[in-house]
Amino acid sequence: HPYQSWWTGSDLSIEQSRKLVPHQNATTMQVAISVVAATMWMIENPEMGVVVPDDLPHEFVLGIAKPYLGKFISTSSDWTPLKNYTNPFPGYNKPDHDRRDPWQFKNFLMKDGE
Template identity: 55%
Template sequence: VNLMGHPYKCWWTGSLLSIDEARAALPHQNATTLQVAGSIMGAVSWMIDHPEEGVCVPDDLPWRTVLGVANRYLGTLHSGPADWDPVSSRADLFANFSDEANHVDPTDPWQFTNFLTD
């Protein structure tokens, strides 16, 4: 998760699972596969323990229980400020073929037009 547009510029929260850590836990897989599978394992574990609950959406599930199972697949969890905004780090590699640079507003980096969306 990357929260943007406040005095910290960005606040990033997520898993720092490396490819090497992922493959040590499960050969031939990558970090994203393991992170997604971990959350699925947490949800399935809860479903097995609560068979009478019916259909639930993720927001209905107890996050502590799901995360308790998923944690072993996530690696180190991190939450902290990140020095990033969509203007200062922008690399317009195809400026000769696009007019997107004309829409960049450097005075307010958090405007939607400053993000590459194609």
């Protein structure tokens, strides 16, 4: 296929987040509203016991969270794990990258020098 990668997420600017809740940023808003929505579900469903996030009803959570998340986006991207790679610890680690196949796990792995 013609795609390097695909990005799906929400796009909430700092200005939008501060209109919703003063002095906050987009990341804080996105994390906090998810916790609030999950907590609201827990309060309404105490008989369900412990539930992992993947098992929460996404319609319920998004119904509460969506107004605080900004625009939803799903789009192609030319990003790869090695596209703009720089070694953050030159001389202290020995990256072993596979430039022929950038999606190999070892291209994401940070390890100390051996």
